Amino acid sequence: MDVIIVWIAKRWSKLLLWLGWMVLTAAIVGLYLPAIQGKNINDLQSLQPDSASYGHHQIIEQCDLCHVPGGEIxxxxxxxxxxxxxxxxxxxxxxxxxxxxxxxxxxxxxxxxxxxxxxxxxxxxxxxxxxxxxxxxxxxxxxxxxxxxxxxxxxxxxxxxxxxxxxxxNRALHEKFLAKHLDEPDTRSEATVPDRNYLELFKKSFGRKRDISELNAEDADQPAELKDVQASIEEWARSRHAAAGVNCSDCHSSSKKRSRTKSTTPMDAAKWVAQPERTVCRSCHRSQVKGFLTSHHGMRNAVEGMSPLTPEQAVLPMKSERHGEEIDCATCHDAHGRITPEIGVDTCLTCHDDDHSRAYLASPHGRLWSQEQAGQGAPGTGVTCATCHFPRVPQRKRRGVVHNLVQHNPSGTLRPWSKMVREVCLECHGLGFSMNALFDQQLAADNFNRAPGSVQKSLDLLKQKQNQKR
Ligand code: HEC
Ligand code: HEC
Ligand code: HEC
Ligand code: HEC
Ligand code: HEC
Ligand code: HEC
Ligand code: HEC
Ligand code: HEC
Ligand code: HEC
Ligand code: HEC
Ligand code: HEC
Structure with a gap:
């Protein structure tokens, strides 16, 4: 007993210090714990952003997109x-x-x-x-x-x-859909990729109000005072915009009321906008702009106050060539909106550098594309990155036209795997083959460079059901 008292007496000052520490710590925890439990996000900024999900990593720093100030979702x-x-x-x-x-x-x-x-x-x-x-x-x-x-x-x-x-x-995995596509050949004899047909819808939408006959270089309506524009005029004159009667003023005028009638008289120099923004495209290409703004390429543009994405901010592997470049329509399209064959492959490969992208050119699809480029395959027989990631999807009939819209959000067909079946693979392959190919993760990583095994069992199960009935 004595020994213990002596021990305490000797060390009382240290013990007191420990006790003080414990009380102080408890007080701090007591004060701050409710704040953490109440998910007071302002105190927890440090959580971000490396721990974000892949889908949201680009926007995670903007806490208020998903949280109320108290922290709730x-x-x-x-x-x-x-x-x-x-x-x-x-x-x-x-x-x-x-x-x-x-x-x-x-x-x-x-x-x-x-x-x-x-x-x-x-x-x-x-x-x-x-x-x-x-x-x-x-x-x-x-x-x-x-x-x-x-x-x-x-x-x-x-x-x-x-x-x-x-x-x-569950659309591609539903009984009725499966039943409709039983016993199809691996690859169809005829591909059924829809044509791009926006011009038809454009004529129906605006044709009564404006003249949409073809324009030539001499019809250009840029302000007379503008210097050094010959190259731009020539680029435009070769574009399908000129062919559809879309003039300089349709994109370069600051006037809200752009002329809906054909005008070849030079526009007012005071209204000339030198670098038109995405908003002018929207008046005719609303769906493409929307697709872009909901995609990994453009989602930051949709959030107020956020800078556009540049390739080095990506989680996916990117080449360094285009680091620092802000992604927008002009990343893939030239200023005057011409679509050249390279857009569906070469343009993508100026940035993308993952295994799947790098494996593309050596795959059967890539070889078909190279053959088409070399003039050995019929136009449209190549299967490009854009065939799969920017597919043309028939929309509900509008003004009597079924518009084959080019999807501008690649994620829209990427996850879950079955989404790409309906809108892409079935254009050329049977359902069983497509499901087996997409379900096989390694085959996707190798960019479909060989025939798939029989790994996806939905059709087998359906056949089993049909046999049981008989
Ligand atoms: C400001 C708009 C915005 C908000 C708010 C938002 N998301 Fe997203 N989300 C996106 C975008 C853009 C993507 C990436 C493109 C894509 O996957 O379609 C994405 C991706 C995703 C994905 C991955 C999809 C895929 O293809 O892999 C899921 C799942 C998801 N979001 C669910 C949610 C949930 C749940 C919430 C609420 C907590 C939420 N999102 C809030 C815009 C938003
Ligand atoms: C895209 C939507 C989204 C954004 C942006 C976002 N969060 Fe969250 N956050 C969530 C979701 C979903 C949960 C999970 C909620 C649950 O499980 O009930 C969550 C949970 C939390 C939690 C609670 C953690 C836990 O385990 O209970 C904190 C704290 C938090 N977020 C802080 C932040 C902060 C700080 C930011 C900004 C830097 C932020 N969040 C941005 C969607 C988001
Ligand atoms: C909270 C309950 C709930 C959970 C959890 C749930 N389901 Fe369902 N599921 C339902 C209900 C209710 C329906 C019927 C919907 C209807 O009548 O349209 C349904 C319908 C379905 C259908 C038929 C869909 C169609 O379009 O014909 C499938 C397939 C299905 N569920 C699969 C799943 C799978 C797979 C999961 C797990 C990932 C799951 N469900 C989780 C309640 C649930
Ligand atoms: C091997 C593939 C396979 C697995 C695994 C599977 N299903 Fe199915 N499921 C089918 C097929 C094929 C049909 C339609 C024919 C039938 O009824 O067998 C179906 C039908 C359904 C339906 C009716 C909606 C429809 O598509 O017609 C529901 C609900 C459902 N399954 C739920 C489930 C649940 C829950 C599980 C997990 C216990 C599950 N399935 C596992 C293949 C599968
Ligand atoms: C379909 C819309 C559209 C039409 C029609 C159009 N432009 Fe442009 N133009 C643009 C866009 C967008 C840019 C900016 C591109 C960028 O930021 O890189 C641009 C850029 C320019 C430039 C800057 C140089 C360059 O190439 O970046 C000049 C000069 C120009 N346009 C002149 C014209 C003239 C002259 C006409 C009519 C003959 C015309 N544009 C018709 C959209 C259009
Ligand atoms: C006044 C309407 C109008 C505006 C504004 C407009 N476009 Fe177009 N665009 C059209 C029409 C009409 C076509 C279809 C031409 C065809 O298919 O023959 C077209 C076609 C295109 C094409 C496909 C060209 C091809 O070679 O097939 C691209 C790319 C394009 N536009 C991009 C843009 C961009 C980017 C902007 C904004 C800078 C823009 N457009 C603004 C009307 C417009
Ligand atoms: C990541 C690259 C990429 C970006 C960014 C991009 N596009 Fe495209 N766009 C494409 C590809 C690839 C095609 C052609 C697909 C095909 O041949 O079917 C296309 C086609 C188009 C067409 C022609 C549609 C038709 O039916 O003729 C229009 C219009 C268009 N894009 C507008 C835009 C606008 C407006 C933006 C900006 C909001 C934009 N694009 C951004 C890759 C892109
Ligand atoms: C200027 C560089 C650049 C160009 C050109 C480009 N991309 Fe991307 N792409 C990106 C970046 C950056 C991301 C975002 C990755 C991330 O969020 O981690 C991305 C994401 C993607 C994704 C992933 C979407 C998802 O949900 O996982 C696909 C698919 C894609 N791009 C396809 C294409 C195709 C096809 C083309 C050509 C028509 C193209 N890209 C052109 C930079 C580019
Ligand atoms: C035959 C269709 C097809 C072609 C051609 C194709 N892809 Fe893909 N791509 C896919 C599928 C399916 C996935 C999803 C793979 C998975 O689930 O892992 C994918 C995934 C991706 C991703 C996301 C990778 C990730 O890790 O999330 C990018 C980026 C991409 N592709 C870019 C490209 C580019 C660039 C090209 C052309 C050089 C291309 N793809 C050609 C079908 C295709
Ligand atoms: C019962 C669980 C469950 C709930 C609740 C749920 N999801 Fe999902 N979600 C999933 C699963 C599992 C996937 C993966 C793909 C699939 O099975 O469809 C998914 C995938 C997604 C995707 C990717 C694209 C797609 O079509 O698959 C988005 C976007 C998404 N969820 C958004 C939401 C939103 C927004 C809500 C709330 C309205 C929500 N989810 C509620 C389980 C859920
Ligand atoms: C525009 C037509 C077209 C589209 C779309 C298409 N393919 Fe193909 N695919 C072909 C052709 C043609 C071949 C070469 C067939 C042959 O050599 O027998 C091929 C070859 C393949 C092969 C290799 C077969 C082998 O024996 O080596 C796989 C795997 C494949 N495709 C999967 C897919 C998937 C998965 C999709 C959808 C994401 C898809 N394809 C979309 C036309 C297409």
Whole structure:
């Protein structure tokens, strides 16, 4: 006993110091813990941005896009930016389906009305490339009776559902769609890539109000005072804009009311805009501009106050040639909007430098393109980067025209893998072949340089069902 008292007496000053430290630490934690728990994001700026998901890494620094000042997630913001895409994919589990009171019991286990239930941020290593943070077998919460409903599904584990179905866009994996494309050949004898046909829609939309007959160099309506413009006039005169009656003033005038009638009289020099911006393209190419602004190429342009993306900010591997260059329409199109064959391959390869991109030229698709360039293949037989990533997709009929719109958001067909099947591969290949090729991750990384094995089992399962019926 004495020994202990002596020990304490000897060290009391040190002990007191320790005690003081502990009290002080507790006080600090007590003050700050609620702030962290309440997700006071202003104190936590340091979390960012290297831990962001791939989809959002470009915009993650703008906390208020997704968080209210207190830190909670703005669920409406997720929907605001993604509604159109989910709608286009005929979302199988759209939020509105779960507003029905009959589904209330299901939501007790997993509240799927909240996007943040399954998608997260700031969790390196946990998120997959699509930003999904939930376990694969979560389908069990609501589909536990699937084996009774569908005998074909008896021996399938709940961690396998996502091999054959998507949570949102199940269009290419649905029974009816599969049944329509059973037993197709690997490669079709005729490709069915739609033509670009914007001119037809343009004529129907504006043709009554303006003369859209072809313009020549002498019709150019730039201000008479403008110097050194001959090269630009010649470039324009060779473009399809000139052929469609689109004159200098359509893009270079600051006047809100651009002439809708054909005018070849020189425009007012005071209204000349030397470097027209993307907004002028919008009056005729609204969908391309929108696609660009929702893509990895242009998403920063859509956020107020953010600088446009430059290649060195990418997560994907990029060549250094174009570092520092701000990406916009003119990155891929020349000033006067001509489409040259190189745009679908050479232009992309001035930046992209990942395994898949580098493997392209040696692939069967790349060889077809090289042959076409050399005049050995018929026009349109080459399969370019743009064929797959900027596909021409027929839209709903407008003014009597089915417009084959060039998609300007490559992500729109990239993830999940099945999306590219409907809008691209089926133009030339059968469904079974396409599904097997896309499902095989290594084959995609090698840019489809060999025939796929039989790895995707949806069609086998459907055949099994049809045989059981017989
Ligand atoms: C693209 C949308 C988005 C942006 C931008 C964003 N966050 Fe988040 N954040 C999320 C999501 C989703 C979650 C996960 C919520 C959940 O799991 O309930 C989250 C969670 C958090 C959390 C809570 C962490 C936890 O584990 O509970 C903090 C703190 C946070 N974010 C801070 C920030 C800060 C600081 C910024 C800006 C530098 C930012 N966030 C930008 C989407 C975003
Ligand atoms: C029950 C989980 C779950 C919920 C809730 C959920 N998602 Fe998803 N989401 C997924 C999964 C899984 C994927 C991966 C691809 C797939 O299966 O469709 C995905 C993929 C996506 C994609 C990629 C494109 C696509 O069509 O697949 C977007 C965009 C997306 N989700 C947005 C949202 C938004 C916005 C909400 C809220 C309205 C939401 N998600 C709610 C599970 C969920
Ligand atoms: C300011 C607009 C904006 C907001 C807010 C936003 N996103 Fe996104 N999101 C994008 C863009 C742009 C992309 C990248 C292009 C793409 O994938 O289509 C993307 C990518 C994604 C992806 C990956 C899709 C893929 O193809 O891999 C998912 C999943 C996703 N967002 C879900 C969400 C969820 C959940 C929220 C809310 C927490 C949210 N987003 C908030 C604009 C936004
Ligand atoms: C919160 C409950 C819930 C969860 C979790 C859930 N589902 Fe569903 N699922 C439903 C409901 C409800 C329907 C029926 C929707 C309807 O009637 O249109 C449905 C429909 C489907 C369909 C048919 C879609 C169509 O377009 O015909 C498929 C396939 C499907 N779910 C697969 C999945 C997979 C795969 C998962 C896991 C990644 C999953 N579901 C998770 C509730 C859920
Ligand atoms: C090997 C591929 C495969 C797997 C794995 C799979 N399914 Fe299916 N699923 C199909 C096919 C093919 C159909 C249509 C024919 C049928 O009923 O068998 C279908 C039909 C469905 C449908 C009806 C909607 C439709 O497309 O007609 C639902 C719901 C469904 N599956 C849910 C699930 C769930 C939940 C799981 C995980 C336990 C799962 N599936 C696993 C291939 C698969
Ligand atoms: C379809 C829209 C459009 C039309 C029509 C058009 N321009 Fe341009 N022009 C642009 C854009 C956009 C730029 C800026 C490109 C950039 O930022 O690099 C530009 C740039 C220029 C330049 C700067 C030099 C250069 O090439 O960058 C001159 C000079 C010019 N245009 C003259 C003309 C003249 C003269 C006409 C009519 C004969 C005309 N443009 C018609 C869109 C147009
Ligand atoms: C007054 C309407 C109008 C404006 C403004 C306009 N365009 Fe066009 N553009 C057209 C029409 C019409 C065509 C279709 C010509 C055809 O197919 O023969 C076209 C075609 C194109 C093409 C395809 C050319 C080809 O060789 O097939 C590109 C690229 C293009 N525009 C880019 C732009 C860009 C970039 C801007 C903004 C700087 C812009 N356009 C502004 C009307 C316009
Ligand atoms: C990353 C490269 C890239 C960027 C950036 C880009 N485009 Fe394109 N664009 C293409 C490719 C590739 C095609 C041609 C695809 C084809 O041959 O079908 C195209 C085609 C077009 C067409 C012709 C459509 C038709 O139906 O004839 C228009 C118009 C167009 N782009 C406008 C724009 C506008 C406006 C912007 C800026 C908002 C823009 N593009 C940005 C790559 C790009
Ligand atoms: C000036 C450089 C540049 C050019 C030219 C360019 N890209 Fe990109 N591309 C990028 C950058 C930067 C990203 C963003 C990567 C990131 O966010 O990490 C990107 C992203 C992509 C993605 C990924 C989308 C996703 O959801 O994962 C695809 C696919 C793509 N580009 C295809 C193309 C094609 C096809 C062309 C040619 C028509 C092209 N790019 C031209 C710089 C470029
Ligand atoms: C036959 C169609 C096809 C062609 C041709 C093609 N791609 Fe892809 N690309 C795909 C598919 C499918 C994926 C998704 C791969 C995956 O899931 O890993 C992809 C992925 C990508 C990505 C995203 C890579 C990543 O890691 O997320 C980029 C960037 C890209 N492609 C650029 C290009 C460029 C540049 C070219 C031309 C040099 C090209 N692609 C040619 C189909 C194609
Ligand atoms: C415009 C037509 C076209 C489109 C679109 C297209 N392909 Fe191809 N593909 C071909 C042709 C033609 C061949 C060469 C076939 C041959 O040599 O027998 C080929 C070859 C292939 C091969 C190699 C086959 C072998 O035996 O070596 C694979 C794998 C492949 N394509 C996958 C795809 C996928 C996946 C998509 C969609 C993302 C796609 N293709 C889109 C026309 C196309």
């Amino acid at each position: 703005k669920e409406k913001a997720c929907q605001g930016c993604h509604k159109a895409e989910l709608k286009r994919g005929k979302d199988s589990h759209a939020v509105r389906k779960f507003l029905d009171p009959r589904n209330a019991s299901r939501l007790e286990k997993i509240d799927v009305r909240k996007c943040s239930m399954c998608h997260s941020e700031h969790r390196p290593g946990v998120l997959d490339k699509g930003g999904v943070s939930i376990a694969n077998d979560s389908c069990i919460h609501c589909h536990d009776a699937i084996a009774q409903e569908r005998p074909t599904h008896k021996s399938i584990g709940f961690d396998r559902c996502v091999d054959c179905h998507n949570y949102h866009d």
